[in-house]
Amino acid sequence: MSTQTLIARGTTFEVCWIVLLMISVLATLNHIMLPLYGDPVALGIGWTGFSLYATVVIAIPFRRREKWAWYISWILVVGFAYPILIIRESYTVAYLIAAGLMAVSLLLTGPAFFRKEM
Amino acid sequence: MATQSKQENFFERSAWVLFLVLGLIEILFGAGDMAVGIENDPAILVSAIGITPSELKAQDLLIYNAMDQQQKLIGLEFLMTGALISIISLTAFRRGERWAWFTFWLIAVEMIFGVVSQYNIRQPGESLAPPFYSGLLFAVLTTLWLALSYRKYLARDVE
Numbered sequence: 001m002s003t004q005t006l007i008a009r010g011t012t013f014e015v016c017w018i019v020l021l022m023i024s025v026l027a028t029l030n031h032i033m034l035p036l037y038g039d040p041v042a043l044g045i046g047w048t049g050f051s052l053y054a055t056v057v058i059a060i061p062f063r064r065r066e067k068w069a070w071y072i073s074w075i076l077v078v079g080f081a082y083p084i085l086i087i088r089e090s091y092t093v094a095y096l097i098a099a100g101l102m103a104v105s106l107l108l109t110g111p112a113f114f115r116k117e118m
Numbered sequence: 119m120a121t122q123s124k125q126e127n128f129f130e131r132s133a134w135v136l137f138l139v140l141g142l143i144e145i146l147f148g149a150g151d152m153a154v155g156i157e158n159d160p161a162i163l164v165s166a167i168g169i170t171p172s173e174l175k176a177q178d179l180l181i182y183n184a185m186d187q188q189q190k191l192i193g194l195e196f197l198m199t200g201a202l203i204s205i206i207s208l209t210a211f212r213r214g215e216r217w218a219w220f221t222f223w224l225i226a227v228e229m230i231f232g233v234v235s236q237y238n239i240r241q242p243g244e245s246l247a248p249p250f251y252s253g254l255l256f257a258v259l260t261t262l263w264l265a266l267s268y269r270k271y272l273a274r275d276v277e
Binding site for chain 1: 187188190191192194195196198199201202203205206209210217221224225228231232235236238239249
């Protein structure tokens, strides 16, 4: 494999990792604010906790290219896409877009986790 | 590895099991809430507003639907958090990685917030909802197990 290809793959991974990290950090900040929007405190606490765990997984083991971190990160995609099925409100569209971005990022980072060792 | 296992105390050896069980319980409860919504645990609603889900449905269908949706979202969050906790406990936490130990302190913090929240939303004269007691139990257990397994995760040679 050429050096250029390896560099391009490394850059793709870095960009996608930053996208995933930014979405999870922004989601954490947004979920902290849920009680201020009038949502129940329990909902805010729960979703903030979930977003924080997801952020840590993306920040540390995902960056280390641990396979389990890649697999479990798909739960973010499911979790962000699911609300549109049960709630008819505009914010669920934003969650769906975030889910789409995360799915693309995960697909693009896949080769970095499953590439055969040279 | 064998020597390391011998040196580990009970809490260091079993901490990952506690968090795995906690994660699995969250998955189960989350799936229940997602499937049945507010009807899954009527005691929560009784504690918060003093009436059962079926009474609320008869009185105000709009509010019932809104609260049902919120409970389903809480269920989704429970399920996903349970999955994350389970997988972290089976991998990084079990291996003794320091970041996982620090991350799991969030569980204790989250439980304490949940307990305080359940206490605050209770209507005067109503009993406390089951999540108050389960949250309190797991807050104590997680704090105890994390505190007493610190040597495994804060040792210099780890990570």
